[in-house]
Amino acid sequence: MSVDDLLPSRQTLSRYAGHSREKFTRRDFMKWGAASAAALSIGSTTGMADNAVPVYSIPCDGPNCLRAHGAARNLPVGSAVVIQQIQRDAKFRDLLQNQASILVSDWQMKWNVLRPAPNQFFFADADWLVNYALSHGQLMRGHNLCWHQALPNWFAGYANRSNARHLLSQHITTVVSRYAGKIHSWDVVNEAIDVERGNANGLRDTPWLELAGSDYIDFAFRTARAADPHALLTYNDNNVEAENQGSKRDAVLNLVGGMKKRGVPIDAVGIQSHLSAKGEYGAEIVRFIRDLRALGLQVFITEMDVDDSGVQGTFAQRDALVAAIYFKFLDLVLPEPNVTALLTWEERDKDSWLENRICPDGSRPRPLPFDGNYQAKPAFLSMRNAIDRCPRKSA
Ligand code: XIL
Numbered sequence: 001m002s003v004d005d006l007l008p009s010r011q012t013l014s015r016y017a018g019h020s021r022e023k024f025t026r027r028d029f030m031k032w033g034a035a036s037a038a039a040l041s042i043g044s045t046t047g048m049a050d051n052a053v054p055v056y057s058i059p060c061d062g063p064n065c066l067r068a069h070g071a072a073r074n075l076p077v078g079s080a081v082v083i084q085q086i087q088r089d090a091k092f093r094d095l096l097q098n099q100a101s102i103l104v105s106d107w108q109m110k111w112n113v114l115r116p117a118p119n120q121f122f123f124a125d126a127d128w129l130v131n132y133a134l135s136h137g138q139l140m141r142g143h144n145l146c147w148h149q150a151l152p153n154w155f156a157g158y159a160n161r162s163n164a165r166h167l168l169s170q171h172i173t174t175v176v177s178r179y180a181g182k183i184h185s186w187d188v189v190n191e192a193i194d195v196e197r198g199n200a201n202g203l204r205d206t207p208w209l210e211l212a213g214s215d216y217i218d219f220a221f222r223t224a225r226a227a228d229p230h231a232l233l234t235y236n237d238n239n240v241e242a243e244n245q246g247s248k249r250d251a252v253l254n255l256v257g258g259m260k261k262r263g264v265p266i267d268a269v270g271i272q273s274h275l276s277a278k279g280e281y282g283a284e285i286v287r288f289i290r291d292l293r294a295l296g297l298q299v300f301i302t303e304m305d306v307d308d309s310g311v312q313g314t315f316a317q318r319d320a321l322v323a324a325i326y327f328k329f330l331d332l333v334l335p336e337p338n339v340t341a342l343l344t345w346e347e348r349d350k351d352s353w354l355e356n357r358i359c360p361d362g363s364r365p366r367p368l369p370f371d372g373n374y375q376a377k378p379a380f381l382s383m384r385n386a387i388d389r390c391p392r393k394s395a
Contacts, residue, residue, distance in 0.1 A: 051363055053371070054316040060376035065098040066369075069384050070342070074393040075334070076139050076184070077383070078102035079344045080303065083129050085351065095347060095374055102184060103133045104141035104302070104343055106353075110150035114175060118158050118167075121174060130182055141302070141343070142179065144187035144236065145172050146220045148206035155207070164211030169223045176227035185232035185300065185341075187270055188224045189217050193237055193255060195247045202251030217255070218264045225265035235259075236270030236302055240288060241329070242279045249288045253295075260295050270302035273329065274345070277308040277321050281329045286336065293338040301333060303345040305367035306379070309357035318359075318366055323378030326369075330386035340393055342383070348372055 062068070070077035078100030085092050096103075107113060108125040116122050133140040146168060159167055176186060194204035203209055208216045217235075224233050235256055240249045252269065259266050269292050275281065289299050306322040313321070333339050346352050350372035354365045369380035 051315055051361060053373075054319060054377075056375060056377060058376040058378075058380060060380060061094075061098045064384075066380070066384055066387070067097075067099055067101045069387045070101055072392070073387055073390055074395060075387060075390070076102035076341045077343070077387065078104070078138065079347045080104045080106040080143075081129070081346070082106050082351070083108060083125050083132070086129075086132060091374055092347075095370065097136060099347060099369075100138055102139040102141060102341055102343060103129070104143045105129055106346065106351075107150065109143055109175075110147070111155070111171070112150045112152045115152050115171070117152075118154055123178065126179075130179055134182060139184040139341075140179075140182060141300075141341075142176075142183045142186040142231070143302075144190040145175065145224060146188060146192075146208055146216070147190040148204060148208065149191075151207065159207060159211055161211050164208070165213060165216070165219065168208065168212050168216065168220060172220060172223040173227045176224050176231065179231075180228035181230060183228065183231040185234050185268060185270075186224055186228075187236040187302070188220050188233050188266075190236045191238060192217055192235070193248060193251045195251050198251075202248075202254065218259060218262060221259065221264050221266055232267040232298065233265055234268040234270045234300060234302075235266060236272060238272040238274055238303075240271060241273055241275060241281060241285050243282050243284045244280070246284060249284070253288070253291055256292070256297060257295055260297075266297065268298040268300055268340075270300045271333075272345075273301050273304040275304070275306045275325055275329060277306055277311050277318070277325055279325065281325070281332060285329070286332050289333060289336045289339060293336070297338065299333075299336070299339045300341040300343070301330075301339065302341075302343055304329075304343065305345050305352060305354065307354055307357070307365055307367055309354065309359050309365040312360045315363075315366065319378050322366060323382045326379045326382035327386055330383060331389060334386050334390035337391070337393070342387070344368055344383075348374065 066077045081103050105126060108129060114121055130140050192204055193202045195202050198204045221233050237252055239245050240252055256266060256269060292299055306325045308318045308322050311318050311321060346368055348370045349366050349368050352365065352367050354367050357365050359365060369377060369383055371377055
């Protein structure tokens, strides 16, 4: 059996992708989803060579766009962006205007951009983006206030046990109060759990844990709440999505459950959703989201993409696999009432942070709903189909 036997035929693919969405049914997607695992296991032996860029001709603007379909379900939908993409490219502006009702800064609100020197802030790019989003009727997420990565070069030689807590609170207070009232949600702490190399409670060894004290997460959230009482305060993390990532899910539940018990102001958990084309997604992520709901927490899908860099196949086949994973995952999570926002990590493959990974055939991954030519891919249809199938979110 070849990959072709396991995936929808080319005709079927172009029929789904190219015409009205009525033809694009759940059954078709289930077939894709079931086929994907098997296709992957034999993919490495088949040596596909056809890397023609597929032409899908999927209508994706006006009433066909993700933003409109999200609005019909009261679900903000959008992506990470970089301001130069918006400033330099009218076509990209159109795309973003059509697809996104919520934006997040890919890297321009991280410490290494906002903090050129210990006593200096650089706000021009972040200001521009927040103003852009609000003036285009888009919500704005803030990403992020406390992370072990993207720290400025000066940090390691400057931060110590006596100043780190002050550095953290000064940063959070300055940044959060600057945008108070304008931000839908802040990723207050990002990726603080590491079950493999972390401590007994699962906390990752980070400069913040080492220098700012073992309660630095509580401290960061309390400081953020004081600076903006309206932004939804989020703990954001990855590697909790797949069936076999239970220990990380448990550690996150333990962390946020403890915060709730201690009265720490936390409103949401961000599930980054950097998925793998080889990953298995199922009942466990739903159980996790329900456990978070029982704690009174919302869930945002904050950074979705599907990494197909380990997959061998034509672009069309890889796109079908990626689309199958998008649909499988979103059709699991979006119906949960506490899942209240959906963002991908960028819109177009060429802007993906996975762009530097190399596929077996030397090509680049195709992890996002749009390709480099602004063309909507089957993953776009997966997103829209899953959005359409979820019940309307309550306000
Ligand atoms: C990534 C950016 O997209 C890259 O440009 C940067 O070099 C590294 O960080 N999880 C996160 C995001 O929370 O901040 C990361 O963004 C991707 C993984």
